[in-house]
Amino acid sequence: MTKMLASVRNRQEAEVALQIGADIIDLKEPSRGALGAVETKEIAEIVAFVKGRRLTSAASGDLPMDAEAVRAKVEELASTGVDFIKIGFLPSERLADCATAVSGIAARQKLVAVLFADHMYPVNVLDVFAEAGFHGVMIDTADKTKGRLLQHLSTDRIGTFVADCHARGLTSGLAGSLEAPDVPRLLAYNPDFIGFRGALCSNLERGAAIDRDAALKVRALIPEEQPADTQSRVDYKLLAARGYFPDASELGLGTDKIFVRDFVLPVEIGAYSFEHGKTQRMRFDVTADVLRVTRNPEDMRHVVSYDIIMDGIRSLVARGHVELVETLAEQIAAFVLENPRVTNVVVRAEKLELGPGGVGVIIERKQDRQNAVRAGERSGGQAAGRQGQGALPS
Numbered sequence: 001m002t003k004m005l006a007s008v009r010n011r012q013e014a015e016v017a018l019q020i021g022a023d024i025i026d027l028k029e030p031s032r033g034a035l036g037a038v039e040t041k042e043i044a045e046i047v048a049f050v051k052g053r054r055l056t057s058a059a060s061g062d063l064p065m066d067a068e069a070v071r072a073k074v075e076e077l078a079s080t081g082v083d084f085i086k087i088g089f090l091p092s093e094r095l096a097d098c099a100t101a102v103s104g105i106a107a108r109q110k111l112v113a114v115l116f117a118d119h120m121y122p123v124n125v126l127d128v129f130a131e132a133g134f135h136g137v138m139i140d141t142a143d144k145t146k147g148r149l150l151q152h153l154s155t156d157r158i159g160t161f162v163a164d165c166h167a168r169g170l171t172s173g174l175a176g177s178l179e180a181p182d183v184p185r186l187l188a189y190n191p192d193f194i195g196f197r198g199a200l201c202s203n204l205e206r207g208a209a210i211d212r213d214a215a216l217k218v219r220a221l222i223p224e225e226q227p228a229d230t231q232s233r234v235d236y237k238l239l240a241a242r243g244y245f246p247d248a249s250e251l252g253l254g255t256d257k258i259f260v261r262d263f264v265l266p267v268e269i270g271a272y273s274f275e276h277g278k279t280q281r282m283r284f285d286v287t288a289d290v291l292r293v294t295r296n297p298e299d300m301r302h303v304v305s306y307d308i309i310m311d312g313i314r315s316l317v318a319r320g321h322v323e324l325v326e327t328l329a330e331q332i333a334a335f336v337l338e339n340p341r342v343t344n345v346v347v348r349a350e351k352l353e354l355g356p357g358g359v360g361v362i363i364e365r366k367q368d369r370q371n372a373v374r375a376g377e378r379s380g381g382q383a384a385g386r387q388g389q390g391a392l393p394s
C-alpha cells in the first residue's frame, strides 16, 4: 500500500504528523530549499521522540554534487537513527560517483535518492542507484515556485517511473507541491509513498506551520492499512466518515454519473496500412455510474476523479498502435471499471478524420462485483499502461 510521508521541521510538527497518522515522518526544513536539512542533533532528538511509532526520514540538505561532501553528510545523518536518508541528486557528470560514494553506507542504512522533475537526467539514472544499493528513488520538484509534479511529468511517465523502480527492486516515492486532487491520480500508479509539505499547511504555504485539518484531509485520501481482523466486523458508515470506502454499495446511497466529454487526442489507430505510422484525432466520451459515499460531497475523498479517466485514456493511447476502435473502447471501459466504485460505464470512441463526420463505436459495460472487490483489495489504485522506458525528463 502507498504510504503518506509528511515533511516536518521540528518536534511540534512531528507530533501533529504522528496524531494525523502519517506513515513516514520526514525531517526537513522548508526554508532551506527543496531538501533543506534540519540540524542533525534535532533529528536525533525527534527520532528518539517518535520512538519507532512511525518510520522516520531525514533530508540531507541541498548538497553539492561532490562525492566526499555527500558521503560525509550521509554518514553524519546515519548516526541519528533515522530510518531513511533522502539525498538530492542534481544532474551532473559526478552523479554516479556521488551515488557510489555512499554505497558502503547503503549496506546498513536505507538511502533514498531524490531526483527533481524540473531537471533532466540520463535514461539509465535508476540503474545507478540500484547498483549502488539504494533502497529507493523519489521524484520531487526543486523549484517550488514553478509548478506541481504533474505539471512537469505526465501521469503516464510517473507510472513508468514507478514500474521502472519496482523492476529494479527500488521503492518509489512521489512529491512536488502536490495538492489534494493529485492524490487519487498518483495512487493509481501504486507508488510506495507520496510526500507532502505545502498541502499540509494552510493555504498550501509550505513555509508556514503544519495545519492539523489540512493534514487530516490529505491523510484521509490515502487508504491506511486496516488490521487483518477488521474485515469481519467492518462498520461501513464509520469507515466512510473517516474517508475509507471498502464497499460503497453497502452504504445504499445509489449512484451519480461522472463524465468526460469531447476529450480529443491524437491516436495511432486503424486497420488500414495508410493508418499505420501516423496519428489521427479521436474524440472520447465516457460516462461512469459511481456509487455515492456521502450525501454531502465536500472533498476529494467523496468523489471518483474524472482526471483519472483522462489519465487512463492518455496512458492507453500512449501504448502505441491499436487496430480497432472497439479494442480501445473495451480497454477504456475495463480500466474505468477497475475502480470498485464504478458500477457501469459507457464509452464512445470516435475517429474524427475518416469521414465527413465521426465514425466509431459506443459500448456499455457493467461492473462485475466479484472483480470489483478483488480490484479494490489488490491495490486501492488503478492505472493504465505502465510500459516503456525513460520516465524521467532526459
Ligand SMILES: O=C[C@H](O)COP(=O)(O)O
Pocket: 005, 007, 026, 028, 140, 141, 144, 175, 176, 177, 178, 195, 196, 197, 198, 199, 206
Ligand atoms: O518530501 C516531500 C516534500 O517535503 C514535498 O514538499 P512540497 O509538498 O512542499 O513540495
